[in-house]
Amino acid sequence: MTVRDKIVMITGAGGGLGSEMARLLCDNGAKVFILDLDAEKGQATADDIVKGGGSAWFIKADVTSEADWKAAMNEAVKTCGRLDVLVNNAGINIRKPVEEMSIDEWCTMMKVNTGSVFLGCKYAIPVMRGQGGGAIINTSSVCGLVGHKYTPEAYTATKGAVTMLTKAIASRYAKDGIRCNSIHPSTVDTPLVRERLKDPQFHAERLGEVPLGRLATAADVANAVLYLASEEAAFLNGVALPIDGGVTCY
Numbered sequence: 001m002t003v004r005d006k007i008v009m010i011t012g013a014g015g016g017l018g019s020e021m022a023r024l025l026c027d028n029g030a031k032v033f034i035l036d037l038d039a040e041k042g043q044a045t046a047d048d049i050v051k052g053g054g055s056a057w058f059i060k061a062d063v064t065s066e067a068d069w070k071a072a073m074n075e076a077v078k079t080c081g082r083l084d085v086l087v088n089n090a091g092i093n094i095r096k097p098v099e100e101m102s103i104d105e106w107c108t109m110m111k112v113n114t115g116s117v118f119l120g121c122k123y124a125i126p127v128m129r130g131q132g133g134g135a136i137i138n139t140s141s142v143c144g145l146v147g148h149k150y151t152p153e154a155y156t157a158t159k160g161a162v163t164m165l166t167k168a169i170a171s172r173y174a175k176d177g178i179r180c181n182s183i184h185p186s187t188v189d190t191p192l193v194r195e196r197l198k199d200p201q202f203h204a205e206r207l208g209e210v211p212l213g214r215l216a217t218a219a220d221v222a223n224a225v226l227y228l229a230s231e232e233a234a235f236l237n238g239v240a241l242p243i244d245g246g247v248t249c250y
């Protein structure tokens with residue numbers, strides 16, 4: 001996949017899926033800005049990549065903060081002169097069913113999972129348009145495609161919004177050479193779900209829904225991001241790509 005020398009920004013790349021994406025893209029010659037709220041994890045991921053011979057920089061940023069987005073975009077453009085790929089990946093899950101969730105918790109979910117994607121696109125699009133194009137990849141979930149029965153409704157709503165925001169941006173900004181696609185992983189063993197996966201019932205439910213008979217890995221997800229970021233995906237725009245072993249087939 002051709003991503004050599006592409007300038008990439010990935011949110012929530014201090015750990016979990018984002019750090020795997022950052023490592024794989026750097027292994028393939030991209031240069032990556034790692035954004036995360038957690039400075040220790042974010043810096044450690046960047047240091048590790050640089051130690052391995054790759055190019056990565058850490059920027060501490062809260063993806064719900066417009067000021068942090070402006071600062072991060074300015075820093076990337078100042079350092080590298082452009083931004084070829086933005087991966088809006090940071091996300092959270094407050095695990096409560098709708099009847100137990102407060103309106104404040106709902107708003108927090110919306111702000112982190114959906115508002116962050118809006119802000120990332122808002123600040124990346126002018127940069128990409130100015131340089132003749134780019135690619136945006138938004139991390140949704142299988143829950144952005146179906147009303148997943150094991151997942152809290154608020155999480156599903158935030159991810160559904162990401163699916164449609166992606167398609168709307170894809171159709172409006174294609175004329176500027178900007179592709180916008182979303183990815184939809186099923187359950188992956190990352191810090192986001194690691195504790196829950198220790199519950200045998202939770203684990204059995206998640207495994208039992210996958211036709212391919214195993215959970216997704218962070219590498220499965222990173223490989224899809226590598227493809228969507230690459231030159232080989234030049235005609236993919238507005239695609240909602242499941243990485244789910246078939247979970248959303250039935």
Ligand SMILES: NC(=O)c1ccc[n+]([C@@H]2O[C@H](COP(=O)([O-])OP(=O)(O)OC[C@H]3O[C@@H](n4cnc5c(N)ncnc54)[C@H](O)[C@@H]3O)[C@@H](O)[C@H]2O)c1
Pocket residue numbers: 011012013014015016017018035036037038041061062063064089090091092112139140141142184185186187188189190191192193
């Ligand atoms: N793990 C799964 O099973 C799974 C499945 C489908 C989709 N997803 C989605 O994939 C994305 C990554 O999830 P993950 O499993 O790697 O989670 P994770 O909790 O392992 O990592 C998320 C990262 O985002 C950072 N983050 C959280 N809030 C932030 C904020 N406001 N500003 C900046 N950084 C922030 C965290 O510090 C952390 O490093 C999320 O959008 C999640 O919803 C995960």
